[in-house]
Amino acid sequence: MAPVFEYAPAPESRAVVDIAASYGLFIDGEFTEAADGKVFKTVSPSTEEVLSEVAEAGEADVDRAVKAARKAFEKWSALPGSERAKYLFRIARIIQERSRELAVLETLDNGKPIKETRDADLPLVAAHFFYYAGWADKLDHAGFGANPRPLGVAGQVIPWNFPLLMLAWKIAPALATGNTVVLKPAETTPLSALFFADICRQAGLPKGVVNIVTGDGRTGAALIAHPDVNKVAFTGSTAVGKEIARTVAGTRKKLTLELGGKGANIVFDDAPIDQAVEGIVNGIFFNQGQVCCAGSRLLVQESIHDELLDSLKRRLSTLRLGDPLDKNTDIGAINSAEQLARITALADQGEAEGAERWSPACDIPENGYWFAPTLFTNVTQAHTVARDEIFGPVLSVLTFRTPDEAVAKANNTPYGLSAGIWTEKGSRILAVANKLRAGVIWSNTFNKFDPTSPFGGYKESGFGREGGRHGLEAYLDV
Amino acid sequence: MSDRLSVFKTYKLYVGGKFPRSESGRVYEVTDAKGKWLANAPLSSRKDARDAVVAARKAFGAWSGATAYNRGQILYRIAEMLEGRRDQYVAEVADAEGLAKSKAAAQVDAAIDRWVWYAGWTDKIAQVVGGGNPVAGPFFNLSSPEPTGVVAVLAPRESSLLGLVSVVAPVIATGNTAVVVASEKSPLPALSLGEVLATSDLPGGVVNVLSGRTAEIATPLAAHQDVNAIDLTGADETLAKELEIAAADNLKRVLRPQPVDDADWSAAPGIDRMTAFLETKTVWHPTGALGASGSSY
Numbered sequence: 102m103a104p105v106f107e108y109a110p111a112p113e114s115r116a117v118v119d120i121a122a123s124y125g126l127f128i129d130g131e132f133t134e135a136a137d138g139k140v141f142k143t144v145s146p147s148t149e150e151v152l153s154e155v156a157e158a159g160e161a162d163v164d165r166a167v168k169a170a171r172k173a174f175e176k177w178s179a180l181p182g183s184e185r186a187k188y189l190f191r192i193a194r195i196i197q198e199r200s201r202e203l204a205v206l207e208t209l210d211n212g213k214p215i216k217e218t219r220d221a222d223l224p225l226v227a228a229h230f231f232y233y234a235g236w237a238d239k240l241d242h243a244g245f246g247a248n249p250r251p252l253g254v255a256g257q258v259i260p261w262n263f264p265l266l267m268l269a270w271k272i273a274p275a276l277a278t279g280n281t282v283v284l285k286p287a288e289t290t291p292l293s294a295l296f297f298a299d300i301c302r303q304a305g306l307p308k309g310v311v312n313i314v315t316g317d318g319r320t321g322a323a324l325i326a327h328p329d330v331n332k333v334a335f336t337g338s339t340a341v342g343k344e345i346a347r348t349v350a351g352t353r354k355k356l357t358l359e360l361g362g363k364g365a366n367i368v369f370d371d372a373p374i375d376q377a378v379e380g381i382v383n384g385i386f387f388n389q390g391q392v393c394c395a396g397s398r399l400l401v402q403e404s405i406h407d408e409l410l411d412s413l414k415r416r417l418s419t420l421r422l423g424d425p426l427d428k429n430t431d432i433g434a435i436n437s438a439e440q441l442a443r444i445t446a447l448a449d450q451g452e453a454e455g456a457e458r459w460s461p462a463c464d465i466p467e468n469g470y471w472f473a474p475t476l477f478t479n480v481t482q483a484h485t486v487a488r489d490e491i492f493g494p495v496l497s498v499l500t501f502r503t504p505d506e507a508v509a510k511a512n513n514t515p516y517g518l519s520a521g522i523w524t525e526k527g528s529r530i531l532a533v534a535n536k537l538r539a540g541v542i543w544s545n546t547f548n549k550f551d552p553t554s555p556f557g558g559y560k561e562s563g564f565g566r567e568g569g570r571h572g573l574e575a576y577l578d579v
Numbered sequence: 580m581s582d583r584l585s586v587f588k589t590y591k592l593y594v595g596g597k598f599p600r601s602e603s604g605r606v607y608e609v610t611d612a613k614g615k616w617l618a619n620a621p622l623s624s625r626k627d628a629r630d631a632v633v634a635a636r637k638a639f640g641a642w643s644g645a646t647a648y649n650r651g652q653i654l655y656r657i658a659e660m661l662e663g664r665r666d667q668y669v670a671e672v673a674d675a676e677g678l679a680k681s682k683a684a685a686q687v688d689a690a691i692d693r694w695v696w697y698a699g700w701t702d703k704i705a706q707v708v709g710g711g712n713p714v715a716g717p718f719f720n721l722s723s724p725e726p727t728g729v730v731a732v733l734a735p736r737e738s739s740l741l742g743l744v745s746v747v748a749p750v751i752a753t754g755n756t757a758v759v760v761a762s763e764k765s766p767l768p769a770l771s772l773g774e775v776l777a778t779s780d781l782p783g784g785v786v787n788v789l790s791g792r793t794a795e796i797a798t799p800l801a802a803h804q805d806v807n808a809i810d811l812t813g814a815d816e817t818l819a820k821e822l823e824i825a826a827a828d829n830l831k832r833v834l835r836p837q838p839v840d841d842a843d844w845s846a847a848p849g850i851d852r853m854t855a856f857l858e859t860k861t862v863w864h865p866t867g868a869l870g871a872s873g874s875s876y
Contacts, residue, residue: 183692183695183696186695186696186699187692187695190655190695190698228648231648231651231652231655232648232702232703234699235651235698235699235700235701235702235703236699236703237699238696238699238847239696239699239700239703242703242707242850243707244707504869505869508869527864527865528864528865528866528867529867531719531864531865531866531867532717532866532867532868532869533869535866536869552702553647553648553702553703553706569706570703570706570707
């Protein structure tokens with residue numbers, strides 16, 4: 102199906118963001134080099150262009166950051182909540198002011214479309230700070246008893262799929278409750294966290310309250326293992342999450358984990374098909390499917406399978422893959438060569454195991470890391486593509502006949518983060534939702550996020566909740 | 580010292596986002612603590628009160644329907660605007676209440692922070708006073724707070740700005756709209772607050788400010804059939820009782836005058852001033868059960 106009109110390029114200007122040639126670690130309010138002088142490069146996944154060089158924090162640097170956070174904790178936690186609130190409100194406002202700059206930066210460093218960073222990531226980041234700012238002086242009302250106390254120094258390790266949003270999910274509630282933080286952004290997406298350090302400066306945040314240490318998994322491991330860290334918060338893979346759980350075993354560190362998923366998107370025969378197709382596309386192709394709560398398993402009632410698949414394929418043929426800075430781009434780049442290799446291997450395995458692979462005709466740019474939107478049909482529960490988290494734009498389609506079967510299949514996974522239910526019947530939504538073992542259930546919608554709404558998983562998708570009143574608990578001594 | 584003659588401000592009402600004079604054409608003299616003339620304030624009539632109710636009712640749909648996040652942003656914007664005009668309010672509060680500059684400044688700072696406090700409540704009050712109910716049956720059951728509607732607010736008689744903000748902010752934070760009767764003796768900070776509200780993205784009509792004789796304005800408000808609630812804070816005991824009787828005619832929610840421990844209103848507020856003007860709505864929906872055939876919903 103040839104498009105009637107070609108789109109003219111509509112790139113967002115890069116001029117709005119000024120990336121320095123190198124960045125240090127942000128410790129105790131200052132940018133400093135790593136003790137051993139190590140650095141690593143961060144590239145734009147859509148072009149493989151080197152964006153900047155970033156310090157790689159070793160154990161000594163992590164120790165310095167934790168000490169700075171410890172020192173800052175005494176005064177920060179003793180501030181009246183209303184004063185902490187005003188710092189966080191300032192941060193929220195500055196993020197709003199600088200949101201276009203940060204959106205372009207995030208798109209450059211992460212590879213996701215500007216449409217998403219501009220309309221989803223950045224508004225949610227600002228809203229998250231705004232929301233938790235308001236809690237800072239209302240903790241007595243949050244249901245944890247009178248005058249709940251902070252934990253101390255929080256060590257936080259975040260992933261590359263929503264770099265600044267995951268930072269907001271970690272830092273906003275930690276600071277609101279009176280903790281200080283050492284945050285390690287992902288190795289492939291360190292830049293927005295370093296820009297956030299500058300926002301802390303503009304907001305006049307006391308030094309040492311927020312410290313940013315960049316590096317790879319070793320930096321994260323050193324942070325989590327540091328004996329003076331009181332709280333560990335991690336978002337990332339289930340494998341690393343288990344490793345972290347082992348590391349903190351036997352200590353007094355409070356732990357929350359937000360890990361992988363293999364979300365089921367269940368479509369019943371009375372669902373509004375067009376709406377469901379939009380939801381399915383959003384569920385698995387938003388952020389190139391690199392979303393822990395992605396609806397990566399489509400469970401469709403047998404009687405509407407063919408009709409739904411026809412519509413879905415037609416819709417996928419209209420998705421535009423390419424320059425993430427182009428405002429009309431739907432599918433951006435995969436975040437790294439490593440992730441692309443993993444997606445490629447899993448998709449190849451799906452084909453080898455006998456599932457039927459389909460992708461729309463789609464030009465792949467020469468440079469950068471790209472993966473065309475991909476569907477697998479004739480998938481059984483035994484197939485790897487139905488069991489493993491692919492973390493890419495790959496949807497596995499399974500069928501069911503009865504609601505019981507849909508629930509059984511949806512729950513047949515070690516994960517339990519998200520699920521979707523598509524039906525016009527309210528009682529069916531609620532009955533199915535009651536049976537699903539997942540932390541977030543979207544009905545007739547998908548991938549909706551709000552700072553007031555708790556998010557987190559059952560089973561091996563982790564424990565603890567981020568967002569909402571519930572999200573405060575992770576950072577309180579309760 | 581310059582011998583330049585200063586320009587006086589004409590103090591006007593704030594109704595429906597505009598700054599009208601009283602339709603009655605009347606004013607009354609406002610003096611400082613030492614009896615020195617400050618300004619002529621509008622002496623509002625029954626008709627002004629009714630006009631203000633119409634404006635508040637008109638604004639209610641959009642304001643109560645705005646997202647809690649949006650209302651929070653706007654309340655925070657009010658704090659930002661007030662901070663920017665801090666000096667003006669310090670002078671007005673000092674004159675109005677006969678306070679030293681430093682004491683007046685503390686009042687203004689607390690008033691700014693109070694807007695911030697309530698800005699943070701807009702998207703949290705439902706999480707504190709609402710929630711799912713575990714009914715003994717196959718039903719989803721959720722209770723949520725909703726604003727009661729148009730609230731008449733009699734501002735405190737003494738605390739001209741902090742007291743005023745302390746009674747107005749909780750009313751509008753949750754989505755109500757307000758008709759505010761300013762302190763009879765010290766109405767100027769309240770009338771000036773209209774200038775901040777008008778430049779803070781607050782839709783016109785969400786807050787309407789009237790000045791004049793409290794009893795004269797409050798009586799038609801208490802009896803008004805399109806007012807849903809009344810805060811009697813600024814009424815004395817006799818007036819409060821009369822108004823409460825009038826309010827019973829359409830069962831207005833009534834917040835009686837509360838003893839304020841520190842007459843300067845500086846103590847941290849709880850959530851009572853919000854819950855006083857909230858309704859609780861409970862929604863039931865069957866959850867059905869999963870049958871083997873899927874047909875038993």
